[in-house]
Amino acid sequence: MSKPLDYENLNENVKKCQYAVRGELYLRASELQKEGKKIIFTNVGNPHALGQKPLTFPRQVIALCQAPFLLDDPNVGLVFPADTIARAKHYLSLTSGGLGAYSDSRGVPGVRKEIADFIERRDGYPSDPELIFLTDGASKGVMQILNSIIRGEQDGILVPVPQYPLYSATISLLGGSLVPYYLEETANWGLDIVNLRESVSQARSQGITVRAMVIINPGNPTGQCLSEANLKEVLQFCYQNNLVLLGDEVYQQNIYQDERPFISARKVLMDMGGPISKELQLVSFHTVSKGYWGECGQRGGYFEMTNIPPKTVEEIYKVASISLSPNVPGQIFLGLMVNPPKPGDISYERFVRESKGILESLRRRAQIMTDGFNSCRNVVCNFTEGAMYSFPQIRLPPKAIEAAKKAGKVPDVFYCLKLLEATGISTVPGSGFGQKEGVFHLRTTILPAEEDMPPIMTSFKKFNDEFMEQYEDYRGYSRM
Amino acid sequence: MSKPLDYENLNENVKKCQYAVRGELYLRASELQKEGKKIIFTNVGNPHALGQKPLTFPRQVIALCQAPFLLDDPNVGLVFPADTIARAKHYLSLTSGGLGAYSDSRGVPGVRKEIADFIERRDGYPSDPELIFLTDGASKGVMQILNSIIRGEQDGILVPVPQYPLYSATISLLGGSLVPYYLEETANWGLDIVNLRESVSQARSQGITVRAMVIINPGNPTGQCLSEANLKEVLQFCYQNNLVLLGDEVYQQNIYQDERPFISARKVLMDMGGPISKELQLVSFHTVSKGYWGECGQRGGYFEMTNIPPKTVEEIYKVASISLSPNVPGQIFLGLMVNPPKPGDISYERFVRESKGILESLRRRAQIMTDGFNSCRNVVCNFTEGAMYSFPQIRLPPKAIEAAKKAGKVPDVFYCLKLLEATGISTVPGSGFGQKEGVFHLRTTILPAEEDMPPIMTSFKKFNDEFMEQYEDYRGYSRM
Numbered sequence A, B: 001m002s003k004p005l006d007y008e009n010l011n012e013n014v015k016k017c018q019y020a021v022r023g024e025l026y027l028r029a030s031e032l033q034k035e036g037k038k039i040i041f042t043n044v045g046n047p048h049a050l051g052q053k054p055l056t057f058p059r060q061v062i063a064l065c066q067a068p069f070l071l072d073d074p075n076v077g078l079v080f081p082a083d084t085i086a087r088a089k090h091y092l093s094l095t096s097g098g099l100g101a102y103s104d105s106r107g108v109p110g111v112r113k114e115i116a117d118f119i120e121r122r123d124g125y126p127s128d129p130e131l132i133f134l135t136d137g138a139s140k141g142v143m144q145i146l147n148s149i150i151r152g153e154q155d156g157i158l159v160p161v162p163q164y165p166l167y168s169a170t171i172s173l174l175g176g177s178l179v180p181y182y183l184e185e186t187a188n189w190g191l192d193i194v195n196l197r198e199s200v201s202q203a204r205s206q207g208i209t210v211r212a213m214v215i216i217n218p219g220n221p222t223g224q225c226l227s228e229a230n231l232k233e234v235l236q237f238c239y240q241n242n243l244v245l246l247g248d249e250v251y252q253q254n255i256y257q258d259e260r261p262f263i264s265a266r267k268v269l270m271d272m273g274g275p276i277s278k279e280l281q282l283v284s285f286h287t288v289s290k291g292y293w294g295e296c297g298q299r300g301g302y303f304e305m306t307n308i309p310p311k312t313v314e315e316i317y318k319v320a321s322i323s324l325s326p327n328v329p330g331q332i333f334l335g336l337m338v339n340p341p342k343p344g345d346i347s348y349e350r351f352v353r354e355s356k357g358i359l360e361s362l363r364r365r366a367q368i369m370t371d372g373f374n375s376c377r378n379v380v381c382n383f384t385e386g387a388m389y390s391f392p393q394i395r396l397p398p399k400a401i402e403a404a405k406k407a408g409k410v411p412d413v414f415y416c417l418k419l420l421e422a423t424g425i426s427t428v429p430g431s432g433f434g435q436k437e438g439v440f441h442l443r444t445t446i447l448p449a450e451e452d453m454p455p456i457m458t459s460f461k462k463f464n465d466e467f468m469e470q471y472e473d474y475r476g477y478s479r480m
Ligand SMILES: Cc1ncc(COP(=O)(O)O)c(C=O)c1O
Pocket: A045, A136, A137, A138, A139, A140, A164, A166, A216, A220, A248, A250, A286, A287, A288, A289, A296, A299, A300, A301, B323, B324
């Protein structure tokens, strides 16, 4: 007799969901690593795993918060600068019970206040700490909000394609419907409002109630940065169609061009004024995992709610309470992120040196990678305007597609597996993010150390060009 | 027009769930605190919030892990003992990228190995690290497993009543059915297999497929410790009825009597041998939030799966991957918890002194509290055998019940609110955990500092005896 936790008896939504970032490619890479092969894990935006050093200042503060007994140690000044000691005392004073006590389920009130102040400085409009909830990474916040929205499979969520699979996986898990809208690869992965309209009409004709729209800005995996004009269109579109907008802005500090600096959906909404600015429902997400922090393992995130009524906020609070409290060290990291050292602070110069160093290097790496891909046979790649990824299109020859079919693999999975075996480069096939029928991509992060970039690109080029050589027959390519 | 995140449009399961530990009483207590009233937060098992000091050794290790640059600092030895430095190096060597990198979604392999070794030492049977998943606190693990089990409202989960509301809330949120089985207050909150049978038959007669059974051992809110014989009966019952057993063992270090030391469900199962030991599906939960650690804010938990088939483990892994990684510092805390300093280590004596001090004091506090409650008019209270709570029965006079009705409150909520206003003691009404019809309780933690206990109990007695005086008319009580 089959048992309750046998595969056939599991919740179908659990079985249905897909999560490519840690999918077949990642599992194979982990196996190869166990067998002793050197793997370059560019499957996930995980900077410290690829050697990025943590910023010194926040780590000093958090170390002191974890060891509050050091604050009375006469030798503490020998290893910790005075401003880190002051900051640690400050954050401990905001908690009741230090890092070992559950906080309020929404997060430590004082940290939420610091985030509200940051948002106000960034956007020029006040923000209410009561509408900011801290979470164990932005992922958990996204899941919580989608859980509040999705009532069943008739509820649709507009998600960009290609998209970060957190969205597709969570929508499956919650039993909702993903309504795709395609980003335009030929327009540097821009968001075209005409595509959006079509997606919504099509979903409606299938009986789906479209309830929310997700934007990822800067984009993952595409790296595009949305313009103010584009954001305005999106907001208007959501307003006309009665959608709540979920603004995934976790890469807001990762910008590698100067024409379109980051602008938050919330600022654009407030700038618009009028009824829309008082009515449109918006939830914005941020994290300590990205930017020049890259503190992924700490799991610190938040979401800010705009125009969400108090009764709903209460319900979201109640659900957050079930798991008691987001981790408190991650909350302190958020406080530090929105409140970095200021000019005149002892740690200021070092902090600026470290953070600038990381950002400038990321910008150079984005360029090296784009150029590298574009020098390869049958590969075309948009420039990474922001975020941490490169998403080249791989024009697979028909013979390669046939070979993949024979091997029982999706064509881009086939390509990426061969790349992994040949070079140790662990990427994610485009099919994990969604792409147009018959078009193939892969995603890689731009995170390997700068000095490792040229050899990685050389190794990629060698593999790719040989692969193309092997499968190309000059009869044609997969279409763009 | 109503908007997507207006209350009326939310997911009904979100609205349905209740979480009393942070419910009306907690919200009122927070308000009163804001108004300047001194509140004693005994609503949640949060030791550090009530002044318990963190253990020094693990905090030293984690501080060093957060500040790895200190490991090369010539002065580090002035503030950190040598064994903490060695341990920090050890844990950093287990991660790839330190505390700032996402780990594998199941947790750092080396830490999972340490946990497996701990389980083997504890139970005398080997444990497989591949079947141990780390989580942001045990709560998240429980939610994840229930999510895998529950397919819809026809799926029932046996939950003790009274119970910790994580279970009732999560079952509501996931749209399943809670099947209550009553613990016997007159038998020191023992688990009676006859009650279990009845509950299952009744649920089945209502068309419910009972799929899982939860035990909390030691119990929250009841404090009871299950005997080996009782656990055996439970395991046999689950086997006969094809249920997966969820063993919530987060209080395994919190034992305040000597007759029934903690024994894990897994050990009892393995001791039984034969087919049941190879077939019965069991998931066991543990955490760094409880014991003498009380590191609630760090959010470190794990679950261990026994007899769960690989395909199911894969699915659970996939779902864990959606939120990328449990927080890494919390994982290191788990490693430290299962691997405390050993005799001969520099930090050993201090660690033993601190941890013994906490446990012995908890044992005394359990006794002070039980005795205190039993000295009050119309209050009867079982001894807290384990965990961190006292759950006295309050025999409310009919007039008090009437007064509550008039005030639009559940009777025990009415009592607890009055207690809060009069004394600042923030408890949770028994109705939040479930209780028999017409019987009333409250739950308080035994966590206030030992020296604060006598005045708290005096203040409670004064309030209670006056309350009873006011409402008693010698016509009768609520029935036991
Ligand atoms: C677009 C996007 N959103 C959210 C996240 C989640 O980040 P975290 O949960 O670490 O805060 C990521 C992580 O890669 C991401 O790329």
